[in-house]
Amino acid sequence: MNTIVNNLPLASVSLLSAWIVAGTLFHLPKIKHIASRKRFIFVLLILVIVRYVPIYDSMSIAYILCGILGDLSITSVLLVLTFLYSEIRENNNYYRINNGVWLIIFIIDLVLCLSAFGCIPIDIYSFGYFPKGLLIFYLIMQVLFWLLNRKFAMFWLLALVGYIFKVLPSPNLWDYLIDPVLWLISLVCLIIFGLQKLINNFFQ
Amino acid sequence: MKLLKFFFFWALLLILCVIVYSRSYPSAPEFSLEKENTLDNGNILFETGFIPQPDFILFAHSPTLTRLSNGDLLALWFAGSDEGKPDVKIWQSKCHDGVWEIAHPVVSPELISKETRRYVRKVGNPVVYRTDDGILHLFVVTAIGGWAASSLNELDSYDEGKTWQNARRLVLTPFFDLSTLCRTSPVALKDGGFYLPVYHESIRDYPEILRFDSAGNFVNQIRMTSHNDVLQPSIVPLNKQKAYAFFRNNGNDPKILYRQQTNNCGLEWGSLEATNLTNPNSSLVVKEILPGKFLMVHNPNDRCKIALSTSNDGINWQEIYTLDNMTGESFSYPAIYVHDDITDILYSWKKQKIKHVKLNLAWLKTKGFLNNEYNSK
Numbered sequence: 001m002n003t004i005v006n007n008l009p010l011a012s013v014s015l016l017s018a019w020i021v022a023g024t025l026f027h028l029p030k031i032k033h034i035a036s037r038k039r040f041i042f043v044l045l046i047l048v049i050v051r052y053v054p055i056y057d058s059m060s061i062a063y064i065l066c067g068i069l070g071d072l073s074i075t076s077v078l079l080v081l082t083f084l085y086s087e088i089r090e091n092n093n094y095y096r097i098n099n100g101v102w103l104i105i106f107i108i109d110l111v112l113c114l115s116a117f118g119c120i121p122i123d124i125y126s127f128g129y130f131p132k133g134l135l136i137f138y139l140i141m142q143v144l145f146w147l148l149n150r151k152f153a154m155f156w157l158l159a160l161v162g163y164i165f166k167v168l169p170s171p172n173l174w175d176y177l178i179d180p181v182l183w184l185i186s187l188v189c190l191i192i193f194g195l196q197k198l199i200n201n202f203f204q
Numbered sequence: 205m206k207l208l209k210f211f212f213f214w215a216l217l218l219i220l221c222v223i224v225y226s227r228s229y230p231s232a233p234e235f236s237l238e239k240e241n242t243l244d245n246g247n248i249l250f251e252t253g254f255i256p257q258p259d260f261i262l263f264a265h266s267p268t269l270t271r272l273s274n275g276d277l278l279a280l281w282f283a284g285s286d287e288g289k290p291d292v293k294i295w296q297s298k299c300h301d302g303v304w305e306i307a308h309p310v311v312s313p314e315l316i317s318k319e320t321r322r323y324v325r326k327v328g329n330p331v332v333y334r335t336d337d338g339i340l341h342l343f344v345v346t347a348i349g350g351w352a353a354s355s356l357n358e359l360d361s362y363d364e365g366k367t368w369q370n371a372r373r374l375v376l377t378p379f380f381d382l383s384t385l386c387r388t389s390p391v392a393l394k395d396g397g398f399y400l401p402v403y404h405e406s407i408r409d410y411p412e413i414l415r416f417d418s419a420g421n422f423v424n425q426i427r428m429t430s431h432n433d434v435l436q437p438s439i440v441p442l443n444k445q446k447a448y449a450f451f452r453n454n455g456n457d458p459k460i461l462y463r464q465q466t467n468n469c470g471l472e473w474g475s476l477e478a479t480n481l482t483n484p485n486s487s488l489v490v491k492e493i494l495p496g497k498f499l500m501v502h503n504p505n506d507r508c509k510i511a512l513s514t515s516n517d518g519i520n521w522q523e524i525y526t527l528d529n530m531t532g533e534s535f536s537y538p539a540i541y542v543h544d545d546i547t548d549i550l551y552s553w554k555k556q557k558i559k560h561v562k563l564n565l566a567w568l569k570t571k572g573f574l575n576n577e578y579n580s581k
Binding site: 179 | 381425430
């Protein structure tokens with residue numbers, strides 16, 4: 001278990017980096033039609049470079065990103081794995097997550113961060129240490145996720161499994177469920193959705 | 205098939221929730237009180253000196269100290285060419301039979317980067333604590349950019365400070381784990397664990413305490429107040445459940461020095477009460493030298509002067525002695541350790557060296573420490 005705890009943060013940011021690079025490059029006109037097998041090899045190559053190739057002061061990109069981003073939640077790791085798989089298989093179905101899910105994630109993490117900054121007097125983050133009360137909120141959210149997007153409900157279930165087995169350094173349940181990277185992804189998705197709605201309305 | 209998936213998912217989810225729900229939580233904490241000090245009516249002791257360090261050290265700040273099992277004092281601070289520079293490391297010295305050894309570096313940004321597997325550019329504000337099993341726990345603030353974007357790390361020493369290892373990042377906030385710092389000394393709990401006072405410094409500043417178990421593992425954090433601009437709490441246990449906390453004030457003038465009280469060992473804290481002192485946005489420490497007699501090391505008006513003040517109630521204070529006073533200079537960030545009737549004080553002297561002051565109860569008595577009447581505010 002110590003091996004997982006020690007290596008999961010680096011592996012997570014490596015996957016995130018690989019997804020960002022692959023997600024950008026695989027949509028370029030000259031590259032978008034390469035075969036899945038070549039895409040897989042390319043992603044592996046990015047993972048190795050990000051994780052092991054030193055770029056500054058004998059540290060790799062993953063080390064530097066870990067220092068900036070901290071630990072990704074289990075939800076983020078699973079989401080990024082799904083997106084990466086989608087890029088390799090050229091199957092956008094895996095990207096399809098209901099905008100209601102993004103809205104919920106956006107609001108939850110916004111409130112959590114505002115509380116952490118002291119802008120809200122209640123320390124919501126501390127509920128994650130002894131999460132008896134938080135479990136009720138978690139179950140309510142799971143009902144919503146089950147109705148909106150069952151894949152995301154499964155991510156949150158696996159995040160709870162991760163919490164039970166303590167695969168992350170944090171003892172706080174919130175850190176397994178959500179993180180600022182997930183919030184950023186939700187923000188981008190909501191913006192894209194909003195823009196699409198605007199464009200559609202404009203051209204109708 | 206759909207029904208099967210539905211049943212399987214919700215059955216598994218409920219089982220997992222029951223597992224989490226039925227986990228045992230740590231027992232209610234109690235403060236562990238230090239041995240009562242006895243008033244020594246013998247020799248008066250007051251000594252000062254500097255901890256020796258290499259000449260190339262131009263900046264030294266934020267000392268912390270503890271006592272080892274053999275009675276030696278162990279001091280750590282951060283030092284280098286200037287605050288925030290990459291060459292700044294955590295430096296350490298031991299005091300054996302009243303003589304400080306020349307300081308040497310023990311923890312660097314590179315060491316923490318390597319062991320935590322995260323990039324760290326600078327280190328600062330060390331806090332050391334010795335648990336009952338003799339293991340030393342060192343807390344170090346690390347950052348990539350400014351101190352508002354810093355994180356807290358913990359290291360252990362199993363050989364009385366000779367080596368530091370097992371560096372690990374403490375995850376304390378949901379926003380990229382940023383902006384939690386430490387400064388003041390931990391307080392012991394009866395179960396062998398301890399509270400580490402910390403503070404959050406970003407959009408709003410507020411103090412917290414982190415609870416650790418007897419093995420030095422992080423358990424949970426408690427926000428002391430949501431009042432903005434109070435930070436770096438110095439906690440003084442009075443009995444098993446009651447304690448006072450005193451704060452640095454980073455707010456607008458007048459920068460009142462606040463006291464706060466807990467009656468259930470830090471689980472909940474009352475509202476802030478104004479003392480008769482102000483605080484010029486500088487760190488302070490308070491200790492209960494005798495039952496009902498408090499000693500504070502602080503900057504009364506600005507960092508050009510550092511002084512000792514005493515109180516019977518934590519609200520009304522009287523300054524009794526000036527440790528250092530020089531216009532245009534900085535004497536700040538004190539640390540204090542009390543053992544038997546000896547009080548050891550360290551502080552940053554002009555941000556260049558660490559000054560050590562050693563005094564005893566007999567000396568404090570000559571300065572009016574046992575006077576019963578202080579001017580009320």
